[in-house]
Amino acid sequence: MTPQTEEAPKTSLFHRLSAxxxxxTRMLAMIGALIIIWVVLTVLTNGIFFTARNLYNLAVQTxxxxxxxxxxxxxxxxxxxxxxxxxxxxxxxxxIAYLQVHVFTLGAAWNWPLTVLCGLALGAVVxxxxxxxxxxxxxxxxxxxxxxxxxxxxxxxxxxxxxxxxPMDKTYQLLGGGINGSIGATWSWVFGLACILLMILGTxxxxxxxxxxxxxxxxxxxxxxxxxxxxxxxxxxxxxMNSYYKPRTEIPRGIPIxxxxxxxxxxxxxxxxxxxxxxxxxxxxxxxxxAAELSGINVPRVTMFIFMVMGILCGVAAVITTxxxxxxxxxxxxxxxxxVIAAAVIGGTSLAGGVGTITGAILGAVIMQSLESGMVLMxxxxxxxxxxxxxxxxxxxxxxxxxxxxxx
Amino acid sequence: xxxxxxxxxxRNIHKRFGGVHAVQGVSIDLMxxxxxxxxxxxxxxxxxxxxxxxxxxxxxxxxxxxNGQKVDIKRxxxxxxxxxxxxxxxxxxxxxxxxxxxLFLGREIMTGYGTLDDGAMENEARKVIQRLNxxxxxxxxxxxxxxxxxxxxxxxxxxxxxxxxxxIMDEPTAALGPHETAMVAELIxxxxxxxxxxxxxxxxxxxxxxxxxxxxxxxxxxxxxTQQTSQVTKDEVLGMIILGKNPGESKAA
Numbered sequence: 001m002t003p004q005t006e007e008a009p010k011t012s013l014f015h016r017l018s019a020x021x022x023x024x025t026r027m028l029a030m031i032g033a034l035i036i037i038w039v040v041l042t043v044l045t046n047g048i049f050f051t052a053r054n055l056y057n058l059a060v061q062t063x064x065x066x067x068x069x070x071x072x073x074x075x076x077x078x079x080x081x082x083x084x085x086x087x088x089x090x091x092x093x094x095x096i097a098y099l100q101v102h103v104f105t106l107g108a109a110w111n112w113p114l115t116v117l118c119g120l121a122l123g124a125v126v127x128x129x130x131x132x133x134x135x136x137x138x139x140x141x142x143x144x145x146x147x148x149x150x151x152x153x154x155x156x157x158x159x160x161x162x163x164x165x166x167p168m169d170k171t172y173q174l175l176g177g178g179i180n181g182s183i184g185a186t187w188s189w190v191f192g193l194a195c196i197l198l199m200i201l202g203t204x205x206x207x208x209x210x211x212x213x214x215x216x217x218x219x220x221x222x223x224x225x226x227x228x229x230x231x232x233x234x235x236x237x238x239x240x241m242n243s244y245y246k247p248r249t250e251i252p253r254g255i256p257i258x259x260x261x262x263x264x265x266x267x268x269x270x271x272x273x274x275x276x277x278x279x280x281x282x283x284x285x286x287x288x289x290x291a292a293e294l295s296g297i298n299v300p301r302v303t304m305f306i307f308m309v310m311g312i313l314c315g316v317a318a319v320i321t322t323x324x325x326x327x328x329x330x331x332x333x334x335x336x337x338x339x340v341i342a343a344a345v346i347g348g349t350s351l352a353g354g355v356g357t358i359t360g361a362i363l364g365a366v367i368m369q370s371l372e373s374g375m376v377l378m379x380x381x382x383x384x385x386x387x388x389x390x391x392x393x394x395x396x397x398x399x400x401x402x403x404x405x406x407x408x
Numbered sequence: 409x410x411x412x413x414x415x416x417x418x419r420n421i422h423k424r425f426g427g428v429h430a431v432q433g434v435s436i437d438l439m440x441x442x443x444x445x446x447x448x449x450x451x452x453x454x455x456x457x458x459x460x461x462x463x464x465x466x467x468x469x470x471x472x473x474x475n476g477q478k479v480d481i482k483r484x485x486x487x488x489x490x491x492x493x494x495x496x497x498x499x500x501x502x503x504x505x506x507x508x509x510x511l512f513l514g515r516e517i518m519t520g521y522g523t524l525d526d527g528a529m530e531n532e533a534r535k536v537i538q539r540l541n542x543x544x545x546x547x548x549x550x551x552x553x554x555x556x557x558x559x560x561x562x563x564x565x566x567x568x569x570x571x572x573x574x575x576i577m578d579e580p581t582a583a584l585g586p587h588e589t590a591m592v593a594e595l596i597x598x599x600x601x602x603x604x605x606x607x608x609x610x611x612x613x614x615x616x617x618x619x620x621x622x623x624x625x626x627x628x629x630x631x632x633x634t635q636q637t638s639q640v641t642k643d644e645v646l647g648m649i650i651l652g653k654n655p656g657e658s659k660a661a
Contacts, residue, residue, distance in 0.1 A: 213531045275523035277516055280505075284513055287502030294464055294500045296485035296514035354504035 020222045026348050026403055030363050037367060041374035049374050052244035056253065058366075058373050059241070060177040060324070063258035064089075064317045065336065066365040069343040070269040071313035073361045074279075074306045076344055077286040079353035080134060080141035082307065084148030085314050086336030088126055091152035092119045093318035097165040097328020100172065112172035120315040126152070127311020131304035141307075149337065156330040166327035176324030177256035185242045188254035192238040199230045258320045262362075265316060270358045272309075282306060286354035342389070343368050346396040350404070368392075413476040415440045415605040416461065416492075416574055421470035423456050430456045431467070432629040438574065438605040443596060445620035445637075446609045447649055453629040454609050455497070458576050461607075462494040463487040474574075485514075493572035497579045497609075499563040507547035507554075508533035511566045536565045540595065541588075556583035564592070568599065575599065578609045593619055613649065617642055627652040 018025045042050040068085050075082045096119040104111045126148075133144045167173075174181040183191070203223055210217045241259075242252040273279035281302045284292040293299050317336075322328050347364025349356030371392060375385045414437040423431040431453045438444050448454045460467035463484040472479055474490050481487050487494070501510050508529040517532070519525040530548065537544050541561040551559055560583055567575055577596075581589040596606060596619050610616045616623065617637060625632040625648040633654035635645065644655045 209527050213527050215527075215530070271523075277518075277524065280509060280513070280516065280524060284502040284505060284509070287504035288500070290498075291500035291502050292513070294462075294484045294494070294496065296483070296488050298485075354502070 020219055021226060022218060022222070024348075024357075027357070027360060027363075029399075030346075030348065030360065030367070034363060034367050034370070037370055037374070041370065041377075045374060045377045048377050049370075052240050054373065054377065055240050056244040056256065058369055059259045060256050061373065062362075062365050062369045063177075063256075063262040064320050065339050065343055065369065066262050066362050067265045067317045067320070068310075068313050068336070068340040069347065069361040069365050070265055070358045071310035072340050072344040073269075073347075073349050073356045073358055074273070074282050075141070075310055076341075076349045076351060077353060077356045078282050078303060078306050079286055079289070080303070080306070081341070082130075082141065082145045082148075082310050083337050083341075084130065084145040084152055085310065085317075085340050086333035086338075087149045087152035087156065088123065088311060088314040089318045089321065089333035089336060090156040090330060091126075091159070092123050092315045093322045093332045094156045094159040094165070094328045094330055095119065095122055096318060097168065097322050098159050100169055101165050101167075101328075106169065112169040115169075115172070116175075116319050119318055120312050123311035123313070123315030123318070124308050125311070127308040127314070128304060130311070131307030134307065135300035135303035153330075153334075156332070159330070160328075162330055164327050164329045168322060168326050168328075173323050173326055175257055175261070176320055176322075176326070177258040178324065178326070179246060181258070181323075182241070182253040182256045183260070184254040185252040186254075188238045188242055188252075191255060191260075192234045195234050196231050199227060199234075203227060258324070261316065261320060265313065266358055266362055273358060278302065278305065283354060288354075339365075339368060342393045342396075345393065345400070348400065350400060351397070364396075412439060414438060414473070415442075415475060416607075417471075417473040417476075418457070418461060419471045419473070421457060421460055421467045421472075423453075423460060423465065423467050430629050431460070433470075434626065434629075434631045435470075436624045436631065436634060438607060440573075440605055441600050441603045442622070443600055443606045443608055443616075443620045444634075445616035445623040446607055446626065447613060447616065447623055447645065448611065448626035449649065450611050452611075452626045454611075454626045455578055457626065458494070458578060458607060458609055461487065462492060462576055464494075464496075488514075488570075491571070491573035492576065493567035493570065493574070494576040495563050495567045495578060495580055497582065499559055499583075501551045501559060501562060503552035504550050506550055507537060507558075507562045507565075510551055510562055511536070511569060513566075515570065532569070533565070536569050537561055540565055540591070557585065557588045560584055560588070560592075564595070568595075573604060575604055575606045576609070577606060579611070580608070581615060613642060613645055617645065625649055625654075 014028070015025060018028050038050065048054060068089070072082060072085065096115050099118055100106070100111060100115040104114060130144050130148050133139045134141045207217055207223070238255065241255045244253050245251060246253060273282070281292065281297050284295065284297060285299055285302060289299060318332070321332050325332070343365035344356065344361045345351065345364070346367055347357070347360035347362065349361060368389065371389060372385060375388065416438040418437070419435045420433045421431050421435070422433055434457055436444065446454045446458065456465055459465040461472060461481065463481045463486050466482050472481055479490055481490070502513065505513070508526070511533045512529045517525045517528045533547055537547055541558065544558050544561055551562060560580070564580070581592050584592065596608070599606060608616045608620055620637050622634055622636055623645055624634040625645065627649065632648045632652050640655060647653050647655070
């Protein structure tokens with residue numbers, strides 16, 4: 001590796017660009033892949049893919065997998081795996097629906113917030129329980145969560161003996177991003193502008209911080225390019241979401257609430273990984289578990305909390321799913337674990353541990369969901385879709401292996 | 409020296425792994441500002457003995473006294489709490505993290521908001537690493553991408569940054585070239601003058617003989633003896649390592 005101070009003369013434009021912009025080459029490649037996939041799908045579907053309506057649905061569909069994928073990043077970074085997320089999501093979803101419809105007073109204002117809290121708490125407890133087996137009883141995560149996959153799928157059935165629970169609370173349904181589950185044009189723009197403001201503020205703050213310690217600042221043009229891309233993305237996103245109307249009206253929908261939840265989760269999880277001790281320890285454990293132990297890190301406790309975070313996120317995903325379905329069904333989240341793991345891995349989380357980003361996982365989820373949705377639009381059979389998604393997963397991991405080899 | 413309280417005293421340490429009795433009743437001590445070489449063949453039990461002091465492998469029996477006080481070391485955290493720092497032979501670095509993150513692992517500098525202060529950590533890391541190795545500038549790279557000498561610098565920087573009173577160095581120069589080895593020797597002398605006690609573990613007598621004040625030789629899990637380096641020749645120490653023969657039993661600890 002070349003020292004940061006002197007630029008290596010014969011690196012390619014691609015590498016120079018990624019170095020100046022301070023984006024990982026892998027991330028840049030992933031964005032490139034996403035753009036190519038979108039262009040190809042748009043052409044193949046005669047433009048249907050790139051309509052406001054489809055992108056709106058794509059965004060909502062991505063939220064559930066994306067939220068769980070951010071947790072899966074932590075799990076995989078720490079060299080574990082969680083196969084139970086789909087089942088856990090189904091189980092917590094069933095409990096939420098059951099509590100909301102059959103236990104608490106339906107229609108009461110406190111009903112839905114309380115059920116949401118119960119769902120998140122249940123996810124946390126189950127996560128802790130699984131994490132305890134992994135961390136303190138030394139059962140490999142693969143086995144614990146494989147057991148969990150069966151236990152909680154069965155549990156989801158047992159909550160109501162397989163009956164579907166419906167309908168859900170009216171306000172609660174908004175969390176699923178249905179017809180009224182978005183924030184409208186004005187608030188979407190307010191939200192967009194707030195994001196842009198935060199980005200500008202962040203750029204200045206990072207510059208000031210680098211100056212304080214006399215580190216090499218990012219090039220002005222690079223900062224500007226990043227800002228412009230960010231502003232463009234935010235504006236584009238808001239405009240697309242605003243150009244999808246409610247049925248038989250001209251009222252723009254705006255940003256769907258599940259997507260807002262996803263954005264909130266991404267922000268929290270990114271902060272968790274970047275600026276907290278917990279996040280630092282997760283990566284340290286993934287890089288070298290013995291070294292982490294010798295550095296005085298309480299490895300079992302951190303491991304247990306990783307699974308707790310994963311459980312809470314399953315609860316969040318369960319809330320969105322039940323709200324979207326307007327029901328609790330025991331088959332919710334079947335096979336979701338594979339989509340979640342695939343999203344994290346396609347997003348650059350290394351199965352060898354120690355490497356992975358939250359934003360990467362979201363990109364991975366968007367890529368997965370784009371392929372899925374594009375193929376649905378093209379009329380590809382569900383069997384064929386599975387074949388393609390499976391191949392993409394293998395290719396993504398192969399790319400990861402090649403990437404790591406070339407870096408040496 | 410005899411009136412002074414030893415910085416570290418390990419008494420009658422035992423460690424068994426299943427049927428293997430790896431350390432059998434070894435007692436050694438360390439004075440402030442003293443370098444004690446712990447010598448022995450590979451597999452003699454010297455690393456296990458030192459790991460019972462660093463907390464990586466707690467001992468089964470025996471007492472550890474720091475400044476005359478009996479202490480209980482069960483985990484690496486405990487030993488750090490008593491001012492013991494260890495440079496492991498494997499270096500114990502997280503390959504995916506950069507040098508500052510490794511240096512401060514488990515003891516991060518936090519901002520007023522309770523978040524990691526990466527700027528401050530990088531700044532401090534630069535200072536301490538520059539002192540050890542002036543050519544080492546790419547400290548923000550993942551440790552995986554660094555040379556053996558750079559990795560060693562990170563491990564050493566981590567051990568000395570937190571004002572250790574007792575330093576355990578397990579084969580500290582094994583991965584280093586002659587120039588860097590000389591630098592480590594220089595560093596050991598400097599730390600010694602600051603009153604830090606150092607256990608220097610090695611299987612190679614020549615690495616430690618000139619640096620150490622005393623050498624303790626371990627063979628097959630038992631202490632052969634402890635000698636002042638000024639009172640013995642290299643050949644005599646070699647005899648202790650290979651044959652387990654202790655010259656001048658009277659001087660043994």
